[in-house]
Amino acid sequence: MVELPGATRWNNTWADDGRAAATAAAAAVTSVDQDDDEADRQAKKVSAVTIRQLARRGMSRWELEQVLLKREIEPEVFGPELDRLETLGVIDDASLAVSLAFTQHSRKGLGRTAIEQELKQRHIDPELIEIALADIADEDELERATELAVKRIGQLSSYDDETVRRRLHGFLARKGYSSAIVRQAMEAALASRRRGGVRFQ
Secondary structure, eight states: OOOOTTHHHHHHHHHHHHHHHHHHHHHHHHHHHHHHHHHHHHHHHHHHHHHHHHHHSOOOHHHHHHHHHHTTOOHHHHHHHHHHHHHTTSSOHHHHHHHHHHHHHHTTOOOHHHHHHHHHHTTOOHHHHHHHHHTSOHHHHHHHHHHHHHHHHTTOTTSOHHHHHHHHHHHHHHTTOOHHHHHHHHHHHHHHHHTTOOOOO
16 A cells, blocks of 8 residues: 555644544533532532521521622522522522511510511512511501500609600600500500509510
């Protein structure tokens, strides 16, 4: 068989180019695989941190984002994983808002204004806040404010009515009750005082 001049060199060059291309392709595949592995590791880290935080206390998505940022995890990394956990219901700002509103009202005696402020500080969506606050009926808010006023007035037995009114007003206003609720609760508490002190459980 007769070889043409330069054929051997051409064949060797072609073989070298082929090997280089194959090596480059393999490196690209390896790089993609490594990127995928790193993405998986980051997603698992985000998930683990999120679930651990939620096990300690209820947190809004925004609060979780702040925790992850402090751990130097970038938004483009934790965003998709938080989206996934939100879809699964693991992160649920709507339920959190309702739960916080109930707890702050029934246990701590806070009014709508104070509860709204706390939910805003947690960066919960305004529409979700509105829905959560709607669960607190006007009658419930007045009853809770009156309970607080009656309890408070028992600590002011040595003061005249005007001083009691002023102190009760400030106390209930700081709790986040509206002027109308404060006024009605104060009148009910003062009436109970004049009757000899009706106690609320």
